[in-house]
Amino acid sequence: MRVAVVGGGINGLCTAWALVRGGHEAVVLDAAPIPNTEGTSYDEHRLTRIPYGSQAGYTRMMPGSFAAWDMLWRDLGAVHYARTGCLALCTSEGDWTGRSAETLDRFGILWERLESGALADRFPMLQTGDARFGLYMAEGGVLFADRIVDALTAWLAAHGVELRGGTRIAELRPDVPAAVTETGEQIRADAMVIAAGAWAEQLFPGLQGHCTTLRQVVAYVEPPPALAAAWQSAPVMLDLGGPRGMYLAPPVRGRGMKIGCGALNRPCGLAENAAAQPEDGLALLGVYRGRLARWEEFRVRRLRMCRYANQEAQRFVLRRSGAAWALTGCSGHGFKFGPLMGLGLAAVASGGIADDAAARWAAGDLPDMQVPGLDMPHAAAPLAAE
Numbered sequence: 513m514r515v516a517v518v519g520g521g522i523n524g525l526c527t528a529w530a531l532v533r534g535g536h537e538a539v540v541l542d543a544a545p546i547p548n549t550e551g552t553s554y555d556e557h558r559l560t561r562i563p564y565g566s567q568a569g570y571t572r573m574m575p576g577s578f579a580a581w582d583m584l585w586r587d588l589g590a591v592h593y594a595r596t597g598c599l600a601l602c603t604s605e606g607d608w609t610g611r612s613a614e615t616l617d618r619f620g621i622l623w624e625r626l627e628s629g630a631l632a633d634r635f636p637m638l639q640t641g642d643a644r645f646g647l648y649m650a651e652g653g654v655l656f657a658d659r660i661v662d663a664l665t666a667w668l669a670a671h672g673v674e675l676r677g678g679t680r681i682a683e684l685r686p687d688v689p690a691a692v693t694e695t696g697e698q699i700r701a702d703a704m705v706i707a708a709g710a711w712a713e714q715l716f717p718g719l720q721g722h723c724t725t726l727r728q729v730v731a732y733v734e735p736p737p738a739l740a741a742a743w744q745s746a747p748v749m750l751d752l753g754g755p756r757g758m759y760l761a762p763p764v765r766g767r768g769m770k771i772g773c774g775a776l777n778r779p780c781g782l783a784e785n786a787a788a789q790p791e792d793g794l795a796l797l798g799v800y801r802g803r804l805a806r807w808e809e810f811r812v813r814r815l816r817m818c819r820y821a822n823q824e825a826q827r828f829v830l831r832r833s834g835a836a837w838a839l840t841g842c843s844g845h846g847f848k849f850g851p852l853m854g855l856g857l858a859a860v861a862s863g864g865i866a867d868d869a870a871a872r873w874a875a876g877d878l879p880d881m882q883v884p885g886l887d888m889p890h891a892a893a894p895l896a897a898e
């Protein structure tokens with residue numbers, strides 16, 4: 513069958529990849545050029561990790577997520593992932609790290625508990641005196657998002673997928689089915705998948721009211737020379753105490769070191785000019801005072817602004833209307849599920865999974881659902897800390 517995919521971010525590209533693997537034909541339509549180098553899916557890195565707070569469903573979907581990435585690496589012939597390990601700090605009882613530890617324990621997933629002495633020895637680049645414990649896992653790390661999007665685009669083009677950048681869809685006609693461009697052209701297909709990120713609800717009435725659009729600015733920073741080597745071998749870090757949603761990516765494989773903080777996000781209209789400003793960088797660096805050793809020696813080198821669709825419970829929302837299926841939500845953590853969601857979206861659009869099951873699975877409520885086309889070598893691999 514022929515499927516029109518609206519949106520060439522990670523979810524749309526991975527849906528097209530999964531459709532090709534399933535023997536289907538795909539056309540990807542994006543208002544921006546493909547790859548969309550200004551888009552939410554395009555940055556030096558996105559983090560992946562197994563700890564997921566009290567979100568048991570997404571915790572349990574992580575082996576499938578890693579298995580789907582492995583399938584993608586095999587197809588692309590390259591691994592755009594650095595397995596740095598992952599560290600989170602518990603600084604108050606019942607915080608995100610504490611809840612993650614409980615969820616991991618509940619499912620028998622091994623992790624390493626680091627008491628204050630071990631934290632100080634292993635992570636001299638941090639100030640950890642206030643931490644109750646550290647949660648460390650060897651799995652998890654950095655997905656090189658821009659390289660992944662570029663490589664996927666090239667793979668799809670080489671496999672006969674029509675990539676139509678500069679094609680803004682103004683209306684969906686699920687009854688035809690067809691996607692109608694802003695110039696009035698009808699692009700017909702047997703089914704449509706809408707993976708238009710924060711913009712999806714403009715196109716798909718069934719998604720309205722599920723999400724708000726948030727603006728997040730991240731800062732690329734230069735660590736102090738004395739700690740540069742330590743940072744190069746550091747794990748990805750999250751929930752670092754202080755304001756909610758602190759996370760950072762270490763400067764691995766020649767990429768920059770990046771810091772972010774969800775607590776600094778703000779709602780942002782899609783038409784609003786929300787470019788990053790120098791004060792965003794200062795606010796962000798300020799949040800890390802008292803956490804980064806030699807904090808005053810850090811320099812902000814570059815800022816990047818992105819928008820994402822924030823769903824209150826931090827879940828994906830998947831809805832159907834006629835022959836169109838639309839995905840949005842998942843807030844600031846959706847990239848890591850790209851290939852897995854792509855397999856699921858391709859399966860539901862081609863009739864391989866029932867709508868209700870697919871929607872519950874995407875929302876994290878049916879984590880053990882068999883996803884058609886997913887090879888699960890990771891099922892046998894222990895999720896143990898090393």
Ligand SMILES: Cc1cc2nc3c(=O)[nH]c(=O)nc-3n(C[C@H](O)[C@H](O)[C@H](O)COP(=O)(O)OP(=O)(O)OC[C@H]3O[C@@H](n4cnc5c(N)ncnc54)[C@H](O)[C@@H]3O)c2cc1C
Binds near residue numbers: 728818842843844849
């Ligand atoms: C600062 C930041 C940090 C993040 N960190 C992480 C992280 O560490 N780990 C993680 O897993 N996730 C992270 N995320 C979330 C992740 O990046 C997103 O969930 C993911 O990239 C969304 O991908 P998508 O394909 O759904 O949407 P997008 O990448 O937004 O792609 C949607 C595409 O649809 C196109 N489009 C929109 N409207 C139309 C239209 N009418 N017609 C045609 N095309 C249209 C757009 O041009 C765009 O290219 C982060 C997000 C941000 C902003």
